[in-house]
Amino acid sequence: MPHIVTDNCQRCRFTECVDHCPVQCFHADDEQLYINPDVCVDCGACIPVCPVQAIYDVVDMPDDKEPWVAVNKERASTLPIIGAKQDPLPTAEARQAELGF
Numbered sequence: 001m002p003h004i005v006t007d008n009c010q011r012c013r014f015t016e017c018v019d020h021c022p023v024q025c026f027h028a029d030d031e032q033l034y035i036n037p038d039v040c041v042d043c044g045a046c047i048p049v050c051p052v053q054a055i056y057d058v059v060d061m062p063d064d065k066e067p068w069v070a071v072n073k074e075r076a077s078t079l080p081i082i083g084a085k086q087d088p089l090p091t092a093e094a095r096q097a098e099l100g101f
């Protein structure tokens with residue numbers, strides 16, 4: 001089962017995950033990242049490096065995150081690949097604090 005990025009990533013985009021992914025499965029819009037489920041090899045390397053716990057293995061995700069499975073698939077199919085770490089969004093620190101991390 002693939003891994004997914006969820007709403008905790010919104011307004012963060014720390015992109016730590018991208019540098020730890022062995023394949024190019026992260027895609028980005030102006031607000032957050034998404035994982036292409038057809039490319040993800042389920043290594044799990046991205047989960048512990050996300051500072052806001054935005055990434056889940058689908059088998060372990062809370063029920064309320066289920067809609068994000070379809071969102072990741074749909075958004076990843078239309079957005080460009082992000083292949084390297086970038087600067088976080090200017091709102092990242094505030095968002096992290098808001099989430100309690």
Ligand code: SF4
Pocket residue numbers: 005008009012013014015016017018032033049050051052053054055
């Ligand atoms: S590390 Fe977490 S918050 Fe940062 S871009 Fe990846 S999923 Fe989003």
Ligand code: SF4
Pocket residue numbers: 003020021022023025035039040041042043044045046047
């Ligand atoms: S589980 Fe592995 S392959 Fe899938 S997005 Fe995370 S780091 Fe990349």
